[in-house]
Amino acid sequence: MSTVPARSPATHPPTSAARRARALLGRAAVPLLFLLLCVSGALVAHIGPEFLLREMLSRFARNAVLVVSLLIPVLAGLGLNFGIVVGAMAGQIGAILVTYWRIGGIAGFALACAIAAPLAVVFGIGTGWLFNRSKSREMVTGLVAGFFANGLYQLLFLFAVGSLIPWHDPSMLLPQGFGLRNTVDLWRIQYALDDLIKVHVVLEGSPVRVPLVTFLFIGLVCAFNLFFQRTRLGQQLRAMGQDPHVAATAGIDVDRNRVIATVLSTLFAAWGQLFFLQNLGTLNTYSSHDQTGMFSVAALLVSGATVSRATVWQALLGTLLFHTLFVVSPLAGKALLGDAQIGEYFRVFVAYAVITVALVLHAWQGRRR
Amino acid sequence: MAERAAPAGERRGAATAAREALREIGIPRLLIALFLLTLFAVAFATHMDMAALITDCILRIARNGLLVLALLPAIQGGLGLNFGLPVGIICGLLGCVITLNAAIGGWAGFGLSAAIGMALAVPAGLGYGWLLNRTRGQEMMVGTYLGFAVVSGMSIFWILAPFTNPALVWAISGRGLRTTLTLTGIWDKLLDNLGGFHIGRVGIPTGTLALFALACLLVALFFKSRAGLSISAARSNPRFALAAGILDERTRVQATVMSTVIAALGIVVFCQSYGFVQLYTAPLLMAFPTVACLLIGGASVSRATLAHVVIGTVLFQSILTVALPVTSQVVQGDFSETARLIIQNGMILYALTRKSDR
Numbered sequence: 001m002s003t004v005p006a007r008s009p010a011t012h013p014p015t016s017a018a019r020r021a022r023a024l025l026g027r028a029a030v031p032l033l034f035l036l037l038c039v040s041g042a043l044v045a046h047i048g049p050e051f052l053l054r055e056m057l058s059r060f061a062r063n064a065v066l067v068v069s070l071l072i073p074v075l076a077g078l079g080l081n082f083g084i085v086v087g088a089m090a091g092q093i094g095a096i097l098v099t100y101w102r103i104g105g106i107a108g109f110a111l112a113c114a115i116a117a118p119l120a121v122v123f124g125i126g127t128g129w130l131f132n133r134s135k136s137r138e139m140v141t142g143l144v145a146g147f148f149a150n151g152l153y154q155l156l157f158l159f160a161v162g163s164l165i166p167w168h169d170p171s172m173l174l175p176q177g178f179g180l181r182n183t184v185d186l187w188r189i190q191y192a193l194d195d196l197i198k199v200h201v202v203l204e205g206s207p208v209r210v211p212l213v214t215f216l217f218i219g220l221v222c223a224f225n226l227f228f229q230r231t232r233l234g235q236q237l238r239a240m241g242q243d244p245h246v247a248a249t250a251g252i253d254v255d256r257n258r259v260i261a262t263v264l265s266t267l268f269a270a271w272g273q274l275f276f277l278q279n280l281g282t283l284n285t286y287s288s289h290d291q292t293g294m295f296s297v298a299a300l301l302v303s304g305a306t307v308s309r310a311t312v313w314q315a316l317l318g319t320l321l322f323h324t325l326f327v328v329s330p331l332a333g334k335a336l337l338g339d340a341q342i343g344e345y346f347r348v349f350v351a352y353a354v355i356t357v358a359l360v361l362h363a364w365q366g367r368r369r
Numbered sequence: 370m371a372e373r374a375a376p377a378g379e380r381r382g383a384a385t386a387a388r389e390a391l392r393e394i395g396i397p398r399l400l401i402a403l404f405l406l407t408l409f410a411v412a413f414a415t416h417m418d419m420a421a422l423i424t425d426c427i428l429r430i431a432r433n434g435l436l437v438l439a440l441l442p443a444i445q446g447g448l449g450l451n452f453g454l455p456v457g458i459i460c461g462l463l464g465c466v467i468t469l470n471a472a473i474g475g476w477a478g479f480g481l482s483a484a485i486g487m488a489l490a491v492p493a494g495l496g497y498g499w500l501l502n503r504t505r506g507q508e509m510m511v512g513t514y515l516g517f518a519v520v521s522g523m524s525i526f527w528i529l530a531p532f533t534n535p536a537l538v539w540a541i542s543g544r545g546l547r548t549t550l551t552l553t554g555i556w557d558k559l560l561d562n563l564g565g566f567h568i569g570r571v572g573i574p575t576g577t578l579a580l581f582a583l584a585c586l587l588v589a590l591f592f593k594s595r596a597g598l599s600i601s602a603a604r605s606n607p608r609f610a611l612a613a614g615i616l617d618e619r620t621r622v623q624a625t626v627m628s629t630v631i632a633a634l635g636i637v638v639f640c641q642s643y644g645f646v647q648l649y650t651a652p653l654l655m656a657f658p659t660v661a662c663l664l665i666g667g668a669s670v671s672r673a674t675l676a677h678v679v680i681g682t683v684l685f686q687s688i689l690t691v692a693l694p695v696t697s698q699v700v701q702g703d704f705s706e707t708a709r710l711i712i713q714n715g716m717i718l719y720a721l722t723r724k725s726d727r
Binding site (some may be wrong): 130133134136139140141145147148150152176179276339342345346349353355356359360363 | 521701709711
């Protein structure tokens with residue numbers, strides 16, 4: 001029975017406006033700081049806009065869907081879904097299978113997406129079940145669930161494939177005769193989506209691929225997210241995010257909806273990982289998914305999104321900013337200190353630090369409320 | 370009827386007692402103990418060198434014991450599983466690097482490393498505890514990512530810090546610490562060999578084990594003392610403790626400092642026994658196997674005892690030691706690493722999702 005502080009802009013217009021301005025500045029502070037970091041890094045390393053644009057065209061197309069996949073759990077009050085790693089694994093299973101069956105091009109890519117979907121749904125139900133059993137600590141559970149799933153994934157591909165599971169393509173296996181090699185060459189589905197409509201622009205005197213269809217699909221996923229928030233289910237999730245107890249009293253099946261939110265997130269993560277892989281063209285069998293969760297979460301947060309509030313636009317802005325820093329920081333480190341390794345450590349540090357600060361702010365505000 | 374009911378009731382009583390006992394031991398702990406037994410059975414059946422295996426097990430138990438013990442005060446203080454262990458570990462590593470850079474060897478070097486590490490851990494623990502007080506309910510997540518951030522931030526420090534000893538820095542650039550610093554001939558195995566002896570062909574790292582036992586004893590005594598009791602009291606009922614004049618904000622910070630300080634000492638002892646100081650990303654995920662040790666011992670997110678520390682360390686470290694040589698006889702490739710991932714994280718997931726523990 002907390003009383004809502006009455007907002008009366010009529011009686012206190014200056015305070016309200018000032019507060020709103022301060023709130024806006026507070027929200028914009030994080031992305032502005034990042035922009036500053038990116039720009040100063042680019043200046044130090046003498047990176048031109050053309051180089052940056054060339055890099056960002058592919059990097060943005062690679063990562064956007066993964067970052068957008070985090071949005072629905074945030075809406076439902078589950079926090080940042082570090083469990084999307086499990087979804088990424090589903091995507092990778094799809095990619096491995098189509099490579100094994102030697103199906104290439106857009107058909108292969110579509111098949112990989114189709115295989116990944118039911119797997120992601122099952123994995124999502126599993127993670128959602130875990131989240132329901134660990135309410136208020138979903139994030140750490142998601143993180144550990146990712147590590148645990150990694151163990152099972154290794155068990156499957158490092159030991160079961162080729163020994164328990166028949167595998168008739170020795171070129172994909174380790175010399176010992178079982179277990180997948182550390183890299184899987186995805187040349188059959190590389191650029192399958194990116195090049196569906198071939199568009200090239202000339203930057204720095206050489207043609208650069210514009211992944212038009214991928215952008216189109218990113219747009220579709222974003223549109224789905226925007227549309228979803230307006231549906232009945234979306235509204236229920238929003239109510240749960242604001243107060244799960246009130247939502248439960250209002251007759252919303254909170255536990256079921258939390259599982260649905262996790263499933264959707266895992267599904268988009270699976271497809272997001274496939275978008276990522278078809279652009280990259282190689283799969284690091286045992287490590288491609290490792291940092292998916294961390295980098296996606298960090299990308300979302302640099303836009304000023306929080307553990308409890310994140311929009312589609314923030315996801316897109318965050319992807320752009322974070323991956324600009326990703327390109328810039330090793331080069332800046334090299335120019336500034338003569339050592340690219342420092343830049344590598346720096347960007348990892350930034351990712352962790354951004355997540356830490358966001359978590360601290362979230363818990364801090366949650367306590368004041 | 371009454372006559373017949375009695376034995377049935379008794380039987381049911383026995384069944385409940387068995388179920389109670391099973392719950393007390395916990396199915397995961399039972400499975401893990403069985404797994405360990407199987408590993409030893411396979412080792413025995415395949416005529417492996419049992420004495421060497423057991424020596425390695427004891428060595429690794431002694432090496433890791435203090436780090437597991439470091440988790441105990443945090444749980445006692447109501448902070449949950451301290452995934453922020455790397456905060457203390459980094460302090461200990463700093464102590465090692467500082468004395469190594471000054472080329473202080475022998476007992477002086479070891480003692481000074483531990484002293485500097487523990488001294489640094491006090492302010493670090495204070496800051497960490499302050500942060501955890503402001504992020505109640507999310508301690509584990511904040512601790513995890515604070516640990517990650519500290520480790521990756523320190524990676525930059527290891528490159529840039531003005532350490533000059535040529536034994537520590539990269540030979541070619543003459544700058545930046547190496548990823549692994551060797552302690553051979555400086556202070557490696559000092560504590561292990563202190564009073565070390567053999568039972569048959571099984572070697573006992575007496576000094577390290579004794580230090581672990583001493584630390585356990587001190588922690589046990591501390592939690593019997595006034596200060597220790599108030600930490601546990603504030604955890605179990607903050608309001609009641611407040612009425613008795615105990616502020617739980619303060620006891621939580623005390624618990625965090627204690628945990629961080631023991632972790633700093635723990636890593637110095639670890640390096641001493643291991644013979645290397647590992648920098649950069651090595652401490653990043655160190656908290657997870659350590660937490661798994663404690664949980665395998667039977668601890669939960671909100672309750673842990675010294676027995677849990679000891680049993681868990683013995684079980685999990687033995688598995689980690691025995692699994693690699695044993696499984697490599699049966700399966701090609703490093704199966705033990707996969708098994709470790711599954712057991713370790715499965716155990717943490719189990720603890721996080723236990724219904725009774727909310």
